[in-house]
Amino acid sequence: MKIAVVGTGYVGLVSGACFAEMGVDVTCVDIDQQKIDSLKKGIIPIYEPGLNRIVERNSEAERLHFTTDLPSVLNEMDIVFIAVGTPSDEKGNADLSQVMKVAETIADHMTHPLLIVTKSTVPVGTSYRIRDLVRQRLDKRGLTELSFDVASNPEFLKEGAAINDFMSPDRVVVGVESEEAKELMSKLYRPFMLNNFRVIFMDILSSEMTKYASNAMLATRISFMNDIANLCERVGADVNMVRRGMGSDSRIGRSFLYPGCGYGGSCFPKDIRALISVAEGVGYEMKLLKAVEEVNNQQKNILFEKLKNHFDGELKGMTVSIWGLSFKPETDDVRDAPSLTLIRSLLDAGVTVRAYDPAAIREAQRVLGDAVYYANDIYDAALNADALIVPTEWKEFRLPNWEVLKKIMHRLVVIDGRNIYNGAELASFGFAYHGIGQK
Ligand SMILES: NC(=O)c1ccc[n+]([C@@H]2O[C@H](COP(=O)([O-])OP(=O)(O)OC[C@H]3O[C@@H](n4cnc5c(N)ncnc54)[C@H](O)[C@@H]3O)[C@@H](O)[C@H]2O)c1
Numbered sequence: 001m002k003i004a005v006v007g008t009g010y011v012g013l014v015s016g017a018c019f020a021e022m023g024v025d026v027t028c029v030d031i032d033q034q035k036i037d038s039l040k041k042g043i044i045p046i047y048e049p050g051l052n053r054i055v056e057r058n059s060e061a062e063r064l065h066f067t068t069d070l071p072s073v074l075n076e077m078d079i080v081f082i083a084v085g086t087p088s089d090e091k092g093n094a095d096l097s098q099v100m101k102v103a104e105t106i107a108d109h110m111t112h113p114l115l116i117v118t119k120s121t122v123p124v125g126t127s128y129r130i131r132d133l134v135r136q137r138l139d140k141r142g143l144t145e146l147s148f149d150v151a152s153n154p155e156f157l158k159e160g161a162a163i164n165d166f167m168s169p170d171r172v173v174v175g176v177e178s179e180e181a182k183e184l185m186s187k188l189y190r191p192f193m194l195n196n197f198r199v200i201f202m203d204i205l206s207s208e209m210t211k212y213a214s215n216a217m218l219a220t221r222i223s224f225m226n227d228i229a230n231l232c233e234r235v236g237a238d239v240n241m242v243r244r245g246m247g248s249d250s251r252i253g254r255s256f257l258y259p260g261c262g263y264g265g266s267c268f269p270k271d272i273r274a275l276i277s278v279a280e281g282v283g284y285e286m287k288l289l290k291a292v293e294e295v296n297n298q299q300k301n302i303l304f305e306k307l308k309n310h311f312d313g314e315l316k317g318m319t320v321s322i323w324g325l326s327f328k329p330e331t332d333d334v335r336d337a338p339s340l341t342l343i344r345s346l347l348d349a350g351v352t353v354r355a356y357d358p359a360a361i362r363e364a365q366r367v368l369g370d371a372v373y374y375a376n377d378i379y380d381a382a383l384n385a386d387a388l389i390v391p392t393e394w395k396e397f398r399l400p401n402w403e404v405l406k407k408i409m410h411r412l413v414v415i416d417g418r419n420i421y422n423g424a425e426l427a428s429f430g431f432a433y434h435g436i437g438q439k
Contacts, residue, residue, distance in 0.1 A: 001188060004029055004077045006070060006102045007084035008039065010046055010162065010266070010333065011119060011155045015083060017051060018166040020058035022191040027065045027073050039066045047332035047359040050163040070102070071109035079184060080106060081153070082130075083119040092273035094123050103130045107137035110148065115184050117151045121215075121271055123278045124208045127152045127175065149181040152204045154211030159265070160330025167192065172199045175207025212278075215271040216289055221256040222263045223295040229259035229437025230302075239437025240419060259436045261391050261417035262299035264327035264336040269296070300338045303389050303417050304345040306434045310387070310413055316350035319410065321385035323378055324392025324417075326360035334363045338417065339391040347371055356381035358394050379404060386411040393418035402429040 001024050005016040008030035016028040030036050035045050042059065044052045058064035067073055074080065084098035099120055106116060116134065118127050131150040138146050152175035157165040172189055176182045182201055189199050202210070229239040239259050247254035263269070272293050279286045308315060327337035334340060339355075346353050356375040357364065365374060375381035378397060382388055382405055390397055398420055406412060412431040414421065423433040 001025065001079070002077050003027075003079040003081065003188070004070065004073055005081045005083055005119075006030075007082065007098070007120070008032075008035055008045075008066070009083070009085065010048065010159055011157065012081070012083035013039075013044075013046065013055070014048060014051060014157060014162040014166055015081065015119060015155065017054045017058060017064060018163065019188070020061075020064040021054050021167070023063070024188065025063055025065075026058075027067055027077075029067055029070045029073070031068060033068055036066045036068050047330075048159065048162050049330055054163065070105050074106065074109050074114075075111050077114060079115045079117055079188065081117045081119045083155070086120045086122055086270070086274075088270040088273050091277065093277045094121070094270070094274040096122065096126060096129075099126065099130070100133065103133050104137065107134040108141070110134075110138070110146070111143070113147050113149075115149045115151060115181055117153050117185070118208075119153050119155050121154060121211050121267065121274075122152075122208060123212075123274055124205050126208060127204045149176075149178050150204070151176045151181045151185060152207040153185065154207060156211070156214065159333055160328060173207050173210050174199060174201050175204035176201060177204055212271055212275045215268055216275055216292070218256050219263055219268045219272050219296070220288065220292050222258075222260075222268075223292040223299070225257050225259045226262065226299045226436075227295050230299075232437040233439070236439055237437075238439065242437075259419065260299075261303050261338040261342070261436070262296045264300075264338050264340075266327075266333055266335040269293075269336040300341040301345065302436070303338070303342050303391060303415050304349075306415050307346075307387055307389065307413075308349075310415075310432065310434065315346070318386040319352040319354060319384055320346055321375075321382040321388045321409075322353060322355040323357075323381060323388065323390045323397050324394055325355055325357035325364040326392055329392055329394045330359075332359040332363050334360050334367060337391070339364070340367060342389065342391055343368060343372060354381045354383065354385060357392070358396060379408060383408050384410045387413035387415060389415040389417065390420065391417040393420045402426065402431070406430060 004027045005012045006029045008028045016026045020026040038045055042056055082099055082102050086094045089095040127150045174185045232239040243257045246252050247257050272289055276286045276289050325339045326334055343353055353372045354375050355372050356378055361374045406429055414431050414433050416435045419435045426433040
């Protein structure tokens with residue numbers, strides 16, 4: 001089987017590499033010439049644990065290819081996946097211009113039957129828009145007899161654990177509308193099914209909706225816990241204990257109950273906005289999701305507020321150390337990261353920022369420029385700092401040497417955006433400690 005994956009970002013590259021690992025002949029396509037040139041040389045443009053080995057192995061085995069020229073490979077393919085970006089537009093809708101551009105290229109160059117699969121996260125109905133666009137353009141080209149199918153195969157991988165998620169997913173959701181498409185997608189995923197996970201076939205609209213509904217549910221859990229955490233602080237309860245107590249109820253479960261400084265990343269914020277906007281388009285108001293978003297926006301300011309409260313609002317001229325820039329550990333992705341909201345507030349308040357991240361400095365620098373000092377390690381970042389703030393819980397931040405920090409920091413204040421430290425332990429070293437949802 002031969003497939004093309006169009007869009008070689010976090011989703012496209014991981015999907016392409018993992019399909020190749022299962023023996024499929026894969027061509028990854030992108031319009032970014034620099035990205036494709038790097039990949040041809042074996043340089044991986046993103047940080048994703050384990051990805052480089054899989055790309056290297058499958059490139060060497062000539063099962064994984066890279067090109068910027070979709071038309072030249074299109075007609076060798078059985079399936080073309082669309083895995084390009086669907087960012088928010090200025091109104092909060094999913095901007096489908098990249099997706100539709102790929103659909104146009106396919107329609108204008110295909111000469112044999114194809115299955116066109118949408119892997120990008122797209123609003124309900126997008127696969128049908130692709131189908132209609134392709135049909136119209138084929139008809140215009142006089143190819144009225146040329147048949148093709150569309151399908152929806154949303155991606156649920158998590159950055160930082162993407163390889164494992166793709167290779168052994170909880171489930172694969174596939175929306176199809178013909179037996180041929182179902183057969184082809186079953187064949188593609190059969191090697192993965194040996195691991196006993198389920199491929200859930202459904203109609204296309206439900207498949208597109210499943211992706212948004214899943215992200216909306218996860219974001220809701222996070223905002224719910226952040227709301228509970230903020231209340232815990234005010235009534236003297238400890239959210240860490242509350243979380244444990246709640247999570248042991250099998251109806252609730254333990255995951256996604258961690259309070260923090262808000263969700264970010266390339267998916268939740270834009271997908272929540274897009275779902276609210278899809279609902280508005282059909283005259284329905286997603287009241288719950290609007291609140292989820294509002295709580296999150298408020299939560300992204302919480303670390304700055306805690307710092308201001310600690311110093312009675314007097315921040316000008318201070319130096320603050322930030323550990324963690326990516327929106328979560330094990331990725332270099334800083335899109336919509338809470339760290340960026342925090343750093344922008346600090347800079348506006350006249351604070352000098354010394355930041356460190358194990359993987360995301362290059363990406364953060366692209367967004368923040370040179371307004372921030374990018375440190376070589378956690379101790380360099382903490383040098384002469386009046387406070388240390390941790391927005392991202394990378395493993396290497398978990399057990400720092402507090403004796404060393406005590407010596408090199410100017411003032412001993414720690415604001416822990418992910419509740420990874422023990423307040424009593426820090427107090428024993430002389431640090432003032434502020435976590436989330438604790439007294
Ligand atoms: N990142 C995640 O964790 C994740 C998880 C699940 C689903 N998704 C969804 O998957 C989609 C892709 O996300 P991503 O994070 O991989 O995006 P990304 O921004 O990392 O990658 C998108 C890629 O598409 C390329 N591209 C744009 N237009 C193109 C065109 N016309 N032809 C070829 N390539 C083109 C870009 O150059 C870029 O390399 C989005 O819809 C996203 O919501 C992302």
